[in-house]
Amino acid sequence: MGMGTGTWRIADLACEFGVTARTIRFYEDKGLLAPRREGGQRVYEARDRVRLALVLRGRRLGFSLDEIAAIVDMYDAEPGEAGQLEYLLGQIDIRRADLEQRRDDLDQTLAELDAVATRCRDHLARLRAGS
Amino acid sequence: MGMGTGTWRIADLACEFGVTARTIRFYEDKGLLAPRREGGQRVYEARDRVRLALVLRGRRLGFSLDEIAAIVDMYDAEPGEAGQLEYLLGQIDIRRADLEQRRDDLDQTLAELDAVATRCRDHLARLRAGS
DNA sequence: CTTTACGTTGACGTCAACGTAAAGCACCCC
DNA sequence: GGGGTGCTTTACGTTGACGTCAACGTAAAG
Structure with missing residues (x-):
């Protein structure tokens, strides 16, 4: 500091x-x-x-700054009245859905990259073994 | 179609x-x-x-189009020679690291949003119970 | 053959997320 | 008091990812 x-x-x-x-x-x-x-x-x-x-x-x-603002603002939202709380819960649900979609995309991409890597290593092994 | x-x-x-x-x-x-x-x-x-x-x-x-191009090109890269294969494996590792970092970020964000939601629901319950 | 819908290629506009350069204040050191 | 360091604001430039518009070709329908 x-x-x-x-x-x-x-x-x-x-x-x-x-x-x-x-x-x-x-x-x-x-x-x-x-x-x-x-x-x-x-x-x-x-x-x-x-x-x-x-x-x-x-x-x-990969969120935009506007989206980030929306998320970060959820963290330190004051309790407030019931209506506000329900609204906040709704917003959280929307974000959750978004994040879970992203995780699905992410897991798929990881799995596919792994598949490519495996294919790659197989091929390498075959090359080294003299075809 | x-x-x-x-x-x-x-x-x-x-x-x-x-x-x-x-x-x-x-x-x-x-x-x-x-x-x-x-x-x-x-x-x-x-x-x-x-x-x-x-x-x-x-x-x-949230990838840039350049990054996307790099990733998609891995999918249908032809086997090629050993050097190419090793390079590709390296690139895959880089991408993997990136994706796993993202998953960590994602899981943390999800967990924190859940915490906020829980706090929210607690507060709502307390409100409905008459303070 | 004309109309209508959909397609094409430029070229320029736009918006977000900064980078970069200019000009100035405050402080410290010698 | 000259120089250096670090902060400030203001303003304009840049890059990526498209939107939008003009001018024109093409394919299907009547």
Whole structure:
């Protein structure tokens, strides 16, 4: 860390998470992050780091920033009234369906790649054995 | 199908897979598809459909078209010589690692969404029970 | 043979997710 | 006070993945 205990500057986070400062500022612009300011400079705390990690995980999964915002916002939604809670449950179901579709796609792709690899190794073995 | 048995026109595929004809032509431009031509018009056969399905699955997974091209090309790579086979096996390993990282991310996200949902339902129950 | 629907190839527009460059403030060091 | 480092904002550039539009060919129906 580059500051008082438990706080980080933008370059610290950028380095740690392997992104540029520009990217982090861009995410803030899009409402994905909201760090404290200390004399104009951004100061990140633990919860900001967690949010950034969530955003980057969403990115690895191929979600758009809008989708990521929707997901991350579910995490720290305040309880609220019954209607809100039911709405949130509905949104979660939608995301769940999406994620499970992705897992199916993913498992299929993995299985097929394995099949190709097996075919590959078979062929190699045959080659080495002198056809 | 809109033509002789086992062949389709571009609009047929577009409708069936829920994309526009423009998208299909774009994929061809990028080398992801290579349909037969019949008097200037594209004619798709079963293998073209399979390839399109693979491309769209890759898209759902959030891969770029370049990555998709790399993956799909592994599927119908000809055996070739030993060097080629070893290179292909290496590429497959890289893809595998990527896909497995994604699955980890995915499972974590699913688990966390479930946790949120559970919290949500608990709160709802407490609300209905009169605080 | 004309109409109508669907196809083709460019070419340019658009949107997301940043990259990059410019210009300026704050602080530290010598 | 000159130089360096690190931060800030503003603004324009870039790339990928298409959408959209114009201008034109073609195939099937009446």
